[in-house]
Amino acid sequence: MSFLQSLTDRERVFDFLIPASSPVDVRHGPILYLEDVTVSFDGFKAINDLNLTIDDGELRCIIGPNGAGKTTMMDIITGKTRPDRGSVWFGSRHNLLAMNEPDIASLGIGRKFQKPTVFEALTVFENLELAMAADKRILPTLTARMTGETRDRIEEVLVTIGLTELRQRPAGILSHGQKQWLEIGMLLMQRPRLLLVDEPVAGMTEQEMERTAELLTGLAGKGKQSVVVVEHDMGFVRSIARTVTVLHQGSVLAEGSMDQVSNDPKVVEVYLGADPDEEAA
């Protein structure tokens, strides 16, 4: 929101008055709000004046050719990369650009990496345990003990991601798809308000894909999680998407329902006649 607005806005509470852990304020609709975000890596503009708004409980799909800046965008939201310009707000209270990864995570933004990253040396169960929302300072972590309800919660998630019988095996031995799920499971444990899911179905079989689709659609909803999915697989996107955003060269090319965008000539041009340099970049 522009500076003037922010002054006139009577509801506005100044950042420094808000404890970082305060619940996200979504009374004004959007849970995520990117404005004029630009970031460039030695000259090459990865994100270029990107504006994006995700509403609370929405399930949004983001598509776009390689180098469109999908992953970079996620890095910015999760605090891994600092943009050169622009503002990123979580709800109407939290300026994400002022926080680091752990803060943002504990604020309720969960992320699933493009390349599934789970803790291979730890068991499936332990992976979920670590992900679980809890006091993550040192001493509490040191003295933490497994309570009944946490165990139940973990079991419950194990069921959802269908890894119950593998719970005691190290995550390292899981198949690619299983790892994908475990990582999604870890997101669930985090109880985030906003999930950023990067290519969740890469390397999955048909059935696995369907189940993932159910999972994600089930997650999203008013007052529950909002989900942002970045995906290449058009079939998958069509199966879950309500609103689709097309990124190209770091900014929004088109936005709308799947049919709208797939009929958009610009989009078609980008996808069919995408020039090789872009692909490479």
Added chain:
Amino acid sequence: MIPSSVYRTSRWLAAPLLGAALATPALAQEDPIKVGILHSLSGTMAISETVLKDTVEMLIEQQNAEGGLLGRELEAVVVDPASDWPLFAEKARELLAQEEVDVIFGNWTSVSRKSVLPVVEELNGLLFYPVQYEGEESSENVFYTGAAPNQQAIPAVDYLMNNVGVERWVLAGTDYVYPRTTNKILEAYLKSFGVADEDIMVNYTPFGHSDWQNIVSEVKAFGSEGKKTAVVSTINGDANVPFYRELGNQGIDAADIPVVAFSVGEQELTGIDTAPLVGHLAAWNYFMSVDTDANYDFIDAWIDYTGDEMAVTNDPMEAHYIGFNMWIEAVRKAGTTEVDAVKDAIIGVSVPNLTGGYAAMMPNHHITKPVLIGEIQDNGQFSIVWETPSTVAGDAWSDYLPGSRDLISDWRKPMACGNYNVVTGSCGGGETQEETTAEE
């Protein structure tokens, strides 16, 4: 050093018992006499110490060829403390407690001696230490066959002052206790001759220092003040090669600024291209070039033993030669290898050295030595240019250090004290203050 009178008496009581224990049938007469050799065969000090190990082994071989000692064979027990100081202590303990050797020949660096010292004293062993050192020590169980500062450093400086007319001094050394102490002594000594502060430049470098460019050029500048300048080098082993190379290359020749070294002998020179060093000096109590039959015999024996025509001998080897013969003498005199007996017997023993004179064991466990100044020649040998008229007795406590001025050492009974303070009239840590420290 003896912690307290109580402890001492208890040890005097223990000694005879120990003697008895050794005399039990467990050790029959035909058992060999064990000689421990405690020299680094690996690590940084191997360069200097391996030859000393070989020397002792050679001496033992010779002794056995002459029928051994007290009708018994001599047997060498060799261990490798690997240039690792704590390991020295451990190995010393192994030699004395496990192997039960009758005597140890060993150590090179001060720190290794310091780490072995408590062990040798605790287990009442005998240690012959063959290297020139900083002094400031006199242990009941250690015999110092190397030079004390007054047997090397001071005569060398005298020579430079009187025979070369040096007026400006660079005291360059490796940063450890031997150079530190020696330079302290020399500074005091020089100032007692009215040398001004600005005419003395002191410089310390780390072990194995390899980049001498700056220091050498400083020396060069220091030497261009129109006064005759000399460098007194207590630079340790490995650092010497790059140092001398740099000297040579920056064109400092012995005629302009002579360097007199206390740690550079024939052994070190084998590793250096000596051509540019001709005329630089070293002060020792022995040189391979010494022109005596005893020396030639020793050299021949050594060359035959090593099977290397080019093998060289050096000062610490002579020290072992002397120490070994002294021990043999003492054992013969005492009729036993039992430590306390030998300790008493060895004082006053005198054996021929390799420079045509005799070395006698003083009551302070140091020996008498001649001091020689040699100039480096292009064949890696030294030509002797100066020599003390008579031998000099080793001084455990320097007269030029405030702390030790009043200390003397005499291990003959009844005094039997390594650090007797002539002022307080007490032995070392004045017992008078014992209680006060006990309380604090």
Added chain:
Amino acid sequence: MTISPCLRRMLVLFLLAWLPLAASAQDDDGQQLLQSLDAASFTQMGEAIEAIITSGDERSRGWLEALLDGKLQRHKETGRFVVVLENRGRDWPVADALTGEAIGEMSRRDLDRLGINNALRGQLQSALAVLDLHVPETRDRREAARALLGDVDASLVEPLEAVIRVEEDAEVRRLLEQGLAIHRLEQGSLEAVASLQGSLNNRVRAALNSAARSDDPALAEAASVALADIEQQMKLNRGLETLYFGLSLGSVLVLAAIGLAITFGVMGVINMAHGELIMLGAYTTWAMQQLLPGQPGLAMVLSIPAGFLVAALAGIAIERGVIQFLKGRPLETLLATFGVSLILQQLVRTVISPLNRTVVTPEWMSGSIMINEGLSLTLNRLYVLGFALVVFAGLMLVMRRTRLGLEVRAVTQNRAMARSMGIRATRVDIMTFALGSGVAGLAGVALSQLTNVGPNLGQNYIIDSFMVVVFGGVGNLWGTLVAGLSLGVINQVLEPWAGAVLAKILVLVFIILFIQKRPRGLFPQKGRAAEG
């Protein structure tokens, strides 16, 4: 050291009419002269030396030179004087001092050396120097003239002026005039100061310094003014000198580290035996000199390829024998190669010797080149500096321009991909490791000219090498170059006021803090080794 009047007299005579003197001496005269050399005190010996020169015996020069390097000796029994031709070992080949013909070997035991001390050496040198003023080679005449600086006194003035008149080489003339000026200055003449203005020569400064201390206020004043002026010029010199020292030290670091920059930086192998590979290179140089006695220069040149080869082969052996089994576990390579380094060290100790080996410096590498009287660069280090740059350039070429370099980079970036493109990754690994090791060998060849050639050689450089590579940024050759040189210069700049030890400490602290600021080194790079 001043030359005694007696010697002066003969020189005057000798110089004024320098037609070679009548060589009519009988052998007994020679015997006589040598007899007198064999004197109790050095003073007597000094006189004997003068006697020899004044005798004008044409053998005198040979005798004096033999005396100078301690090779003029007397047989104990026969009292026969001989010149030792080779004085190593126990039995020495000798030649008769009088007749000059070789007479087989003598045991050093039966020989008595006519020893001299520095004072006599000085006397001999200047005496020979004066004689040298008449040799045809300009270079030698210059040397002689330079050697005379500060050794001129009254009796030499006239003859030297005579020499100057006929000397055609300007440099020799200048030096001799300077020598005379120094003499006049010692005599307290003011105008001498003027003629010494601005000379940076050490001896000149020494003379001026003592003049500045003289009781004649005018002279002292003038001298100190001249000195101050000279000091001004020296300042610049010192600055350049320090820079040179720094670059030279830096070049050593670069040489030691550059091989590591490849094995470690590019392959991600933490090779603790790198130092020992350097050591092998150094020993190769030594071995070469043993094989080619008397031609250190040739040996030096040959040992460059040889050193590379030996180290490279050793590297291949290590790669095949150990590292190939540790693919993907670079850390284990640290452990295994540490074991290898222990073995290599002890191997050298047992096979060759625990003692250091002598590596002779070829004459074209010893000494220094004079930029001006006050600034001269040590040659051996100059060569090493150049060598380092050449090696670096060579490596850059290999990595940038050759097929191997391309493949290496490909494998580094993405092994699997490279494989699928038909690059034989294993072969590339071997080649890369061999290359890195070979370069370490080259470093050894160079280091043999600067420091000990002994079993511990490697140990002294391994830590520094890792520091340099990491400081420069792993896997970046330029980084290594810049890092090495800059660390060298920093160290040498700090040293004069901080002292050698503190300087090193400060450099280390600097590295630590720098890595805090730039956790990827000077030139961060993407790639396998940089990840994590």
Added chain:
Amino acid sequence: MHSSTSWLARPFRERATQLFLGILLASLATVTLLNLALPAGHPLHVSTYTVTLLGKYLSYALLAVAVDLVWGYLGILSLGHGAFFALGGYAMGMYLMRQIGDRGTYGDPVLPDFMVFLDWDSLPWYWLGFDMAWFAFLMVLLAPGLLALVFGFLAFRSRVTGVYLSIITQALTFALMLAFFRNEMGFGGNNGLTDFKELLGFDLRSDATRLGLFLATGIALALGYVLCRAIVASKLGRVSVATRDAEARTRFLGYRVERFQLFIFVVSAMLAGVAGALYVPQVGIINPSEFSPIFSIEIVLWVALGGRATLYGAVIGAILVNYAKTVFTGVMPDAWLFALGGLFVLVTVLLPKGIAGLLAYRVNPQRSARKPDDPSTSPREVSA
């Protein structure tokens, strides 16, 4: 209360830990018995020499455990842990020096000998307080702890990782070595501190004291082991493993990774300090060579040899290597380096998981096949 301490009790419920403690305590008891009960001549008699030797091994073992904690479970390869060990040692050494009192050569009641003959007139400020045991023992923990805190804070905050971290830890210990070599520092330079007389009033030369020190070291090792085990078995332990294997991921789960790293690093440094403090009175000397980078690398080798990320592996490795060293240097003085070097090469090539891996396989093949802590698969390895 209970909830906050139960994590410490956890290890005692683990079979492996019980086994380890059992073996350790049992061997302590046997050695004591064989040393005291049997006469010197007896074949089974354990001489005081051996006891001291074992004591030294145990202190090394504790050091190895400390290293394994950071390397095995946190993925931080510290090539500078010798520094913390040495600092602890120096703290103890300074106390022992002060205990000599006026029994030094020069009989100076306050100044240690090396200060007297390099004529220092007064005790430097940092030596004050070391005549008090409690202060010295506090320093044994604080000196290494603080160094680790400052160093770790800088390093982890700026996310220095992998080989860069390893090398600057090496730089750290190297710098400290050079510093302690300087005689101006007032730590006895190259000679270090030696010729100790007594500790807490016990004569260091008496066999009883030596046995006591040996036992104390054994206990310390047991406690240290339990502490590390407790940390590793706690959730914090799992977080650190997570950090080791996927640092970024851990951050995105909301853990402040750098703080966890710092915490464990400091704990480990303090353990190393304790090890050093127990080492010094038994070997009777502390000097800068303990700071030498090579020593720190050796420590890592013990751990690797024993088996990384198992703790007990570290203990086995430390004892084995040093025992080998003792034997070889005595039996084959000229060739022992071949043996040691060969050992390192063979073990790393043939037993990637170290001896512990071998044991684990013997005990329970299927489990060891999937040993969760096995770091040799972790991505961080590439850089570490």
